[in-house]
Amino acid sequence: MSNPDLLSHFQNINTWKSKGTRAPHKPLLMLLALGEIQRGNTGFIPYTSIEPRLKDLLLDFGPQRKTLYPNFPFTKLANDNLWQFNKPELLDTRQDYTSKFLRDHDLQGKFPDAVTQQLKQNPELLKSVAESILEQNFPDTLHQDILDAVGLDITAEPAAKTKQSRKRDPLFRESILKAYEYKCAVCGFGVRLKHKILALEAAHIMWHQAGGPDVEVNGLALCATHHKLFDLGAFTINHDLRMLVSDEVNGLGANEWLLQHHGKSIQPPQKKAFYPDPEFTIWHVNEVFKGGYRDL
DSSP states (O other): OOHHHHHHHHHTOOOOOSTTOOOOHHHHHHHHHHHHHHTTOOSOEEHHHHHHHHHHHHHHHSOOOSOOOTHHHHHHGGGGTOOEESOGGGOOTTSOOOHHHHHHTTOEEESOHHHHHHHHHOHHHHHHHHHHHHHHHSOHHHHHHHHHHHTOOOOSOOOOOSSOOOOOOTTHHHHHHHHTTTSOTTTOOOOEETTEEOSEEEEESSOGGGTOOSSGGGEEEEEHHHHHHHHHTSEEEOTTSBEEEBTTOOSTTHHHHTGGGTTSBOOOOSSGGGSOOHHHHHHHHHHTOOSOBOOO
16 A cells, blocks of 8 residues: 555544534544654554553543443444454454453454554554644644653654635634734733734634634634633633633642633624634533533
């Protein structure tokens, strides 16, 4: 398989989709496996090793769910012809298997041998695959955190992508910053260096990767810190523009950056026509926000 074909293969895996619901299980498993290859581990990876790591990744970077199901991508990725097992005779990938079954039978998985060797022999291709998976599934604010968590280094410039991502509106940032008068909607940060606006960003409420549009009602002007905290699910906003902080937030800086703003209204945009649409704030609560609401 040519390098562009392999990259396209990774870009076209089947991920469960339903009205914007996030299912990052396969992408996170693939990034874990890419990290293993980059570190020289090309053999089978035991499910007993993958399960706790994938659970942690789903807790940190997936939507909040009562059950995480790391067992599903471990078997279902084989349906995309991108995964193989040490005991294939025990599995029918059209069926679901519990984590207990996978542990009890010492099931192990890896990318197919040909794919593994192609990625091992071409580090730039591996980095391009990882970059593409991140771009398709997570906002930029989370990329480095995910790479650190799976132990991947893609600091080199990635190769050109063969599949065009949904294009972003280049005017989105300016329209959002203007709507919020060039200040963070949470803390009011609006520092300039001469005429340059510093560390102020246009955040999508419903992520671009989940189909969120580049329109004012799906955006917030946030400083770089609050943007990252928002994308990690440390806080959200409700229908009347009040900021709600997760009850799982704690530690040094929590009061300064989050708790002092809890329950308070964010700075609204200049026009009511630009107020965040409840469709997008509800998505953020369901798919990004972690934990429960603190008492007001």
